[in-house]
Amino acid sequence: MSLATPRIAVVIPSYRVTRHILGVIAGIGPEVERIYVIDDQCPDQSGAHVRQHCADPRVVVVTHEQNQGVGGAVMSGYRAAIADGMDIMVKVDGDGQMDARLIPDFIGPIVDGAADYTKGNRFFDLEQIRQMPPLRLFGNAMLSLLTKLSSGYWDLFDPTNGFTAIHANAARHLPFDKISRRYFFETDMLFRLNTLNAVVVDVPMDASYGDEVSNLKISRIITEFAAKHVRNFFKRLFYNYYLRNMSLASIELPLGVAMLAGGAIYGVIHWIDSARAGLPTAPGTVMLSALPVLMGTQLILAFLAHDIASVPRRAIHRLSHLGRRA
Structure with a gap:
């Protein structure tokens, strides 16, 4: 494999994004060789919609027989990309929030050998974050603090940001079946990557909100997320400070x-x-x-x-x- 010309794949979890997904695919540049659309038992049949209306030859639609959540959809995309020999996998949401023109910014640190995993951070530009709804801003701030403790990546922020990229050589060593399949997915990924000593780098991006609806609730942060952060914190302590070193x-x-x-x-x-x-x-x-x-x-x-x-x-x-x- 040559890092000078890496094979780039994009993974798009697809669930109730029929209105946006064709535009998302159309915005993906020529640097991407393969696009995996994961129909996670979408009630709008977004997978069939893409097959019918998208002529892009790079697109491969993977259909789940049962809904597996965003984490399960991304893991399916990773498996398909690794099986097809892709070098770097970029995860982009199908709701149009993420600017596909930033893909080179996400794969750049990986190609340069400076990172194994990159993720978006909407908090670099203080003027831009004013666009973020106050409740979501508060939730992200709380999650970022908890994530620093549980994952060990103290220099990262905006942990729920779903715009990410990962090198296949790092991804193939992740325990795909153990990674959280629902809204805790992005945070759990950081914990798993830390147990591999993988380098994670934030990539600046603007906050963008359209007519999509967020399912991330403050009550979930306080209860379910907090319990999972505590679990991951103690597991990380055991792995990094007593089992491995x-x-x-x-x-x-x-x-x-x-x-x-x-x-x-x-x-x-x-x-x-x-x-x-x-x-x-x-x-x-x-x-x-x-x-x-x-x-x-x-x-x-x-x-x-x-x-x-x-x-x-x-x-x-x-x-x-x-x-x-x-």
Whole structure:
């Protein structure tokens, strides 16, 4: 394979996007060799619509017998592209939000060897983000903070952005059957990529909103998303700090948490006892509580500094053998 002339594929999950999808396909430039339209049991039969009205020879329609969600649709597209020998797969939504003219910007860092995976970021231009609905802006800010913790990619923002590109050599080592198939898909991808030490780079793009309807709800962020972030956070800690590698940070975090919790519990218990007795808490007791709290906080901050500095920086897609994580 030659990275000078990579074979580029575009994957378009298709579900209730019949009004927009032909325009999306028409906007995809000649640098793309194959376009996979994944009809995810669309009630509007968008796959049949594309077959009937699109004459672009690059288009391949894949039809799901059952709805699998956006994650399942993208995984089907990745599998088809890898089987056809594609080198880089770009995922574009079918609702017309994403400017296909930006595809070269997304594949550029991968071709240059600077990234394994690229994703859009609508927050680079502060003037442009004023177009974003306030509720969606708030949701993205909260998700970005949670994603930094759970994925380990502290330098990324806008985690739900679905405009992405990935090198096939990185994608083929992802556990396709374990990646979230619904709205948590993009965030779960980042967690899985971190377990491979893949390099992820943000690509600036403008926010664009038309007549599409978002199904991402704040209630989902607070409940379902939060629980999945907690799960991925602890799994990442186990993989990166205890299973795959051991470092000083592996000791700092549990020791810091233990000291912080122990000092806080000790202080609260003695404060309650003093309050019940109507007596001031002894200075020595205050110090015995405050000292482990301060030391525990410092240890946790030291762990976070190590974790932030450990963001993957070396692209792995040219390596022939990669480890797969659960």
